[in-house]
Amino acid sequence: MVQPLSSISPPQNNSCRLRVEDLRFLVNGPYTFVLKEGECLGLSGKSGIGKTQMLRAITDLIPHSGKILLDGVSSTTFPAPLWRSMVTMVPAESFWWYDIVGDHFSAEFDADSLQGKLAAVGFKEDVLNWQISRLSTGEKQRLALIRGLCNTPSVLLLDEPCSALDGYHTALTEALILNYLQHNNASVLWVSHDHEQLQRVAERELCLEKGGLIEKTVERRSVSMEK
């Protein structure tokens, strides 16, 4: 059941970062859930149930109904490009349109911070000069994640961020994401088929069904999140 908006909006406590109310898209929904500040929320569900489409709806790339609020402010009050740079989705398959890796990264972004992130997922400094055509799927996936972080989003919507990575790089990537949450007080909605991964990284896990969300209890993850 949907509550009238006035009864849920205030009070503005700090803990709620993203609030999704009665979200419907295509034939799915309604979905209502809250993403807390600094939280990593896992999202699982059968293949084809609409997990990717839900992320696309939240980042406002497909038409949807219902309300999405970031820190209490509705998505419709922001221009769509600004919304997408605050609530950023990193899709499972990444796309590149220039020949050189570095051209895809905004020049405004702090170069040291970028190099730090690249190093954290196992890239050498010269990666920015590499040819896109010579990247492996896994390399593209890690670079796409870092490209998404360049806007310093408050909310990250990750669609299978480690699907093409080996165990070693999966661990590096998980650490980078959790580190980003910690330092920027950001939140992440993490779609994965890998339950062990969600148990490692997520505090809570939601299971997506056609008509709603089911909360799963998850054991505390091993990576520490205290500040």
Added chain:
Amino acid sequence: MEVIALSAWDLSIAAALVCVLSLLSLFLSLGLEWKILIFSCRMTAQLLFIGIVLRFLFASGSLPIVLLMATVMLFAAGREVLARQNLRLKGITGYAIGTGAMFVSSFSVSLIALLVIIGVDPWYTPQYAIPLLGMLLGNTMTGVSLALDRLTDQFYKERGVVEQRLLLGQTWQEASSDIRKECMRTGMIPIINSMAAAGLVSLPGMMTGQILGGTPPMEAVKYQILIIFLIAAGTGFGVISAIWMSGHYLFDNRHRLCLERLSGSRIRKR
């Protein structure tokens, strides 16, 4: 110099060449034999018909009839633009964008030519207005249909890239700028190339016709230069406005790529 009138016999010799081509297509199994024959017949009928219409038009020379003729030509060109696209912009908008772009460019350029440059009196004198508009529409049509066909095709094929750029917080203008620029170039390249080749490789059709008709070469050349300038400007304006309008149509106010606004054979197969 008198124009040598062509007899039906003269034309049928030329037609025989096309029949030979059609037979050749049959032997080489190009699958074009019927197309060649049907479109040859269609072309002949259309031109004979337009000959009759022009005779009537030139005799009457009244403004409403000239405007009516211009409108018919415009809508025919609009239909042709749509027919040449693999993936079309859906609904009446698809038709309106192509037609609107050609209207804006061809009509305005023709008006300038008639009123300011040639200065014929009255400005709608059909002997000038109709061939001029026809040549402009024909060339603009080629440019606009090339550009739009490329645009819809590129948005369909490159939707992953466009959406990826939108996801990174780019506006629809930024996310589609490369595609739109490329399509504008595609639409304009033919006329630029034909400027390069004019006179060296090819004697443009209009000039050839005028010279065959007995006009002194320098006069024919001057008219041809004028026409090529007009065509280049008209095509360019038409292509730019068509791409600009379709860009607006393919994205909504939340900067989403709306591919459901395209229809075509490849989309239906999904």
